[in-house]
Amino acid sequence: MQGYTLAELLAVEASKYVKDDEMNFVGIGTGGQAWIMAVGMPTVAVCLAQHDHAPNATLMIGPVLDPLLDDIYVPDANWEYDLIHWPCRCQIPLEDALGIFRQGRLGLSFASAAQVDKYGNFNIARIGTKENMKVRLPGCLAQTDHGAYANRICVTVRHNRRTLVEHVDFISSAGHENREGLPGGGPVLVLTDKAVMDFEPSTGLMRLKSVHPGVKVEDVIENTGFSLIIPSSVPETSPPTKEELQLIREVIDPKRKFLEARITQEAAVLEE
Amino acid sequence: MIQRTSKVKKLKDAISMIADGDKVAIGGSLIRRAPMALVREIARQRKRELTLYSWSAGMDYDLLIGAGCVKEAWSSYCGLFQFGMAMNFRRKVESEEVRFVDLSESCAKDKFRAAAFGQTFCVSKVPLHTSMMENPEFQSIIECPFTGEKYVAMEAYHPDVAIIHAHRADQYGNVQWKPIRMMDNECDILIAKSAKKVIVSVEKIVDESVIINNPTWTMLPKMYINAVVELPYGAHPNSCDTLYDFDLEHGRLYREYSQTPEKFKKYLEKYVYGCPEYEDYLNLCGGIETLSKISRDTLEVE
Amino acid sequence: MKYTLEELLAVEISRHIKDGEMGFVGVGTGGEAFIRAVGIPAVASRLAQLCHAPNYTIMFGPILDPVLDAESIPETNFEPDLIRWPCRSQITVEEALCIFKRGKMGIGFASGAQIDAYGNMNIVCVGEYKNPKVRLPGPLAQPDHAAHAKRVFAIQKHDCRTLVEKVDYISATGNQNREGLAGGGIAFVFTDLAVMDFNPDTDRMRLRSIHPGKTLKQIIENTGFELEIPEKVPFTQPSDDRDLELIRTRIDPSKKWLNAEITKEPATLEKNV
Numbered sequence: 001m002q003g004y005t006l007a008e009l010l011a012v013e014a015s016k017y018v019k020d021d022e023m024n025f026v027g028i029g030t031g032g033q034a035w036i037m038a039v040g041m042p043t044v045a046v047c048l049a050q051h052d053h054a055p056n057a058t059l060m061i062g063p064v065l066d067p068l069l070d071d072i073y074v075p076d077a078n079w080e081y082d083l084i085h086w087p088c089r090c091q092i093p094l095e096d097a098l099g100i101f102r103q104g105r106l107g108l109s110f111a112s113a114a115q116v117d118k119y120g121n122f123n124i125a126r127i128g129t130k131e132n133m134k135v136r137l138p139g140c141l142a143q144t145d146h147g148a149y150a151n152r153i154c155v156t157v158r159h160n161r162r163t164l165v166e167h168v169d170f171i172s173s174a175g176h177e178n179r180e181g182l183p184g185g186g187p188v189l190v191l192t193d194k195a196v197m198d199f200e201p202s203t204g205l206m207r208l209k210s211v212h213p214g215v216k217v218e219d220v221i222e223n224t225g226f227s228l229i230i231p232s233s234v235p236e237t238s239p240p241t242k243e244e245l246q247l248i249r250e251v252i253d254p255k256r257k258f259l260e261a262r263i264t265q266e267a268a269v270l271e272e
Numbered sequence: 273m274i275q276r277t278s279k280v281k282k283l284k285d286a287i288s289m290i291a292d293g294d295k296v297a298i299g300g301s302l303i304r305r306a307p308m309a310l311v312r313e314i315a316r317q318r319k320r321e322l323t324l325y326s327w328s329a330g331m332d333y334d335l336l337i338g339a340g341c342v343k344e345a346w347s348s349y350c351g352l353f354q355f356g357m358a359m360n361f362r363r364k365v366e367s368e369e370v371r372f373v374d375l376s377e378s379c380a381k382d383k384f385r386a387a388a389f390g391q392t393f394c395v396s397k398v399p400l401h402t403s404m405m406e407n408p409e410f411q412s413i414i415e416c417p418f419t420g421e422k423y424v425a426m427e428a429y430h431p432d433v434a435i436i437h438a439h440r441a442d443q444y445g446n447v448q449w450k451p452i453r454m455m456d457n458e459c460d461i462l463i464a465k466s467a468k469k470v471i472v473s474v475e476k477i478v479d480e481s482v483i484i485n486n487p488t489w490t491m492l493p494k495m496y497i498n499a500v501v502e503l504p505y506g507a508h509p510n511s512c513d514t515l516y517d518f519d520l521e522h523g524r525l526y527r528e529y530s531q532t533p534e535k536f537k538k539y540l541e542k543y544v545y546g547c548p549e550y551e552d553y554l555n556l557c558g559g560i561e562t563l564s565k566i567s568r569d570t571l572e573v574e
Numbered sequence: 575m576k577y578t579l580e581e582l583l584a585v586e587i588s589r590h591i592k593d594g595e596m597g598f599v600g601v602g603t604g605g606e607a608f609i610r611a612v613g614i615p616a617v618a619s620r621l622a623q624l625c626h627a628p629n630y631t632i633m634f635g636p637i638l639d640p641v642l643d644a645e646s647i648p649e650t651n652f653e654p655d656l657i658r659w660p661c662r663s664q665i666t667v668e669e670a671l672c673i674f675k676r677g678k679m680g681i682g683f684a685s686g687a688q689i690d691a692y693g694n695m696n697i698v699c700v701g702e703y704k705n706p707k708v709r710l711p712g713p714l715a716q717p718d719h720a721a722h723a724k725r726v727f728a729i730q731k732h733d734c735r736t737l738v739e740k741v742d743y744i745s746a747t748g749n750q751n752r753e754g755l756a757g758g759g760i761a762f763v764f765t766d767l768a769v770m771d772f773n774p775d776t777d778r779m780r781l782r783s784i785h786p787g788k789t790l791k792q793i794i795e796n797t798g799f800e801l802e803i804p805e806k807v808p809f810t811q812p813s814d815d816r817d818l819e820l821i822r823t824r825i826d827p828s829k830k831w832l833n834a835e836i837t838k839e840p841a842t843l844e845k846n847v
Contacts (some may be wrong), residue, residue: 021277023495052276053274055274055275055276055277056276058278058493064487065487065490065493066446066493066494068484076284086486087487088484088487089442089444089446089480089483089484089487089489089490089493089494090446090487090493091487092493093489099388099389099390099391099465100495101390101391102390102391103389103390105495106391135540149390153524167412168564183390183427235318278793295826302601304653308688327667327712328712329712347710348712348713348715349711349713349714350711350712350715351603351711351712353604354603354604354605354608354837354838354839355592355604356603356604356605357710357711358711360710361709362708365706365709366705366708366709367703367709368704368708372709372712374698374713374743374745375713375717376713376714376715376717376718376745377667377713377715377718378671378715378717378718378771379677379717381668383795385668397721397754397755397756398717398718398721398722399717400721400753400754401744401747401751401752401753401755402717402720402742402744402745402746402747402754403698403703403712403744404713404717404745406703421754422753422754431700446812452657454653454656454657458666458667458668459667472643489775509714511653511654512651513653513654513657514653514654514657514658516652517652517653518652520838522770562699568654569654
């Protein structure tokens with residue numbers, strides 16, 4: 001890739017899905033690359049949208065609602081002390097956060113997962129069956145809540161056969177396989193290091209939308225653990241424009257707090 | 273950077289968002305911090321056939337009922353507290369011009385909370401064996417699938433609009449109350465969150481930096497708010513937490529005017545229809561200078 | 575020492591308050607209604623704390639466990655003063671109502687326009703609900719107390735309009751049918767003339783004691799239903815000098831409670847007697 005990083009490419013792509021006047025959600029995240037995919041990149045995406053086409057969009061990041069997202073306001077560390085002092089318009093109790101989801105006021109929710117299947121079911125609970133568990137993962141957190149109630153969900157994962165599977169081992173967030181009784185819209189976007197996927201409305205199955213510059217469609221097929229819907233022509237993911245890169249590098253994230261997870265004090269880069 | 277949307281509206285324009293036949297939820301309780309300026313504007317615009325929801329109502333309900341705006345109202349109370357009975361409410365409920373649905377404080381709160389938390393119904397044991405059960409809305413008894421206990425199922429409120437009065441907000445609709453507020457202001461939060469649209473009047477519109485300096489005071493972030501109207505003494509003659517007291521003089525005057533429909537018409541003509549602008553009402557009550565005699569705390573931090 | 579009706583009732587009620595429990599007092603309206611619903615329970619509560627129930631607390635609207643000595647009582651019951659009333663906790667309505675639902679409320683002090691032979695109470699309407707003769711303010715939290723409080727203490731005016739065979743609207747469930755309700759129902763009715771409780775076998779109201787100076791005839795004539803009258807009915811124990819002294823010097827010297835001075839619309843119950 002030239003002139004921009006994978007994290008920048010994904011942030012710009014994700015920002016196109018942020019709508020004006022909606023509230024978006026990112027979790028607090030863990031560390032390293034996982035943090036960049038779950039928190040850093042999505043935060044930059046929302047801020048970029050605020051600058052570009054969604055000035056009234058807001059972000060909920062844990063208990064911090066509608067923080068100021070330009071670099072000068074963002075704390076240097078994501079320790080409790082710094083988070084509490086992050087300038088924002090509101091700090092909300094957990095009860096309120098969960099109430100907001102259930103009222104259907106959550107626009108785009110950013111998720112990450114250990115497994116994502118062809119229907120967009122996510123899994124962050126366990127690998128293996130109930131009886132024969134291979135890996136016990138941390139647990140559902142609020143992912144199930146988002147899966148039920150968010151208007152739209154964007155998940156960012158590594159593109160390999162271990163992650164993109166035929167069927168997840170545990171459904172921690174319901175995709176399009178069966179949404180009966182669930183008010184939310186389910187997943188709309190899967191971002192990986194190779195491609196952008198969405199879901200075919202008639203079947204609810206995952207479909208290739210674009211491949212990142214330099215990535216071949218065969219490469220994507222080979223690294224996907226199920227048969228992905230491939231349209232007759234697959235465009236390239238649009239690279240960030242000069243203006244977008246300038247905004248990210250000068251205003252939004254010059255110190256790479258988000259796109260290199262420097263705010264977590266455990267810096268990382270999304271490329272291998 | 274492209275501009276964010278300001279939600280600041282003129283009193284008239286904000287209330288024109290309410291249509292005849294709407295279900296309107298009103299904040300405040302008893303004779304405390306009801307959004308009386310918004311209420312008077314509803315009456316002044318002669319809205320009709322409204323359904324009202326509140327936790328515990330006072331002069332807000334009485335005035336709207338007296339002005340002929342209401343066909344149905346739900347609450348745990350409607351009275352003027354130390355000033356006695358709400359006479360317009362009494363007359364029109366006694367003559368069946370207004371349907372009033374009684375429910376207890378917890379049931380009223382349960383119904384707002386259900387809506388605020390995105391649920392379509394809630395349950396309570398409280399109505400069992402009371403006359404609340406006479407209403408068709410309280411007929412559904414369900415059993416707890418785990419213990420077999422009986423509960424009355426109650427539908428969540430679905431108000432079209434909520435009107436509330438708060439201490440301050442920024443132009444984008446981030447709404448704050450001083451933390452010294454009476455704790456039952458939390459009902460207003462649920463009431464606002466239950467509604468499709470929210471109109472809030474505030475004592476003062478402040479710069480966003482003031483909000484950002486005290487984000488824990490923001491009880492209603494902008495996502496809930498559709499219109500912000502700056503109306504100092506906007507709860508008058510109700511009290512507004514520690515900011516100002518109930519106006520005893522006006523309370524007695526209201527009590528006097530509401531004794532008969534004829535007299536109340538005079539009240540409406542003078543204080544509602546005769547006040548096309550909010551300033552006209554303030555001037556009738558002696559202006560900000562006179563009203564400052566009921567003032568107590570300021571909006572600043574103590 | 576001579577005593578007033580308000581003092582007699584406050585002292586009598588205080589005797590029934592148990593150590594360690596919590597009582598609920600509403601915020602009340604004005605005049606006589608305030609004295610019955612708020613003033614008398616407040617004084618009874620402090621007297622009980624001073625005499626035999628040091629761990630008893632009250633919930634007074636959003637104010638939990640306020641300091642009940644005279645020097646701490648606010649000048650008025652208007653909002654800015656109430657908010658600054660010294661207390662150990664200020665709670666949300668949510669929490670207050672949950673305290674009931676979790677069964678933590680010992681005594682719910684109540685007062686209504688009607689109370690019937692079975693202790694059902696009514697503060698909603700006189701006459702038919704749909705087409706009432708008199709429309710009253712509404713139930714407030716009365717159904718909540720009646721459903722969940724361990725004991726309800728009613729403080730009522732004693733006349734045939736108030737004490738009726740059957741209330742026109744049940745805003746608080748009495749003792750006859752409590753299926754599914756966790757609370758203990760109504761325990762006592764305190765009036766201008768007497769103290770009543772309920773016969774556990776019949777669930778009907780029963781005369782317990784007659785206030786000094788009142789007569790059985792007066793009570794029967796002023797009760798709108800057939801009150802159960804035991805063979806021997808004692809007099810309500812008069813207030814003793816210690817209690818009166820405490821009330822007049824320490825608890826309520828300026829009659830904020832017992833004459834509703836705190837509401838700035840003072841009143842007295844005496845004129846009814």
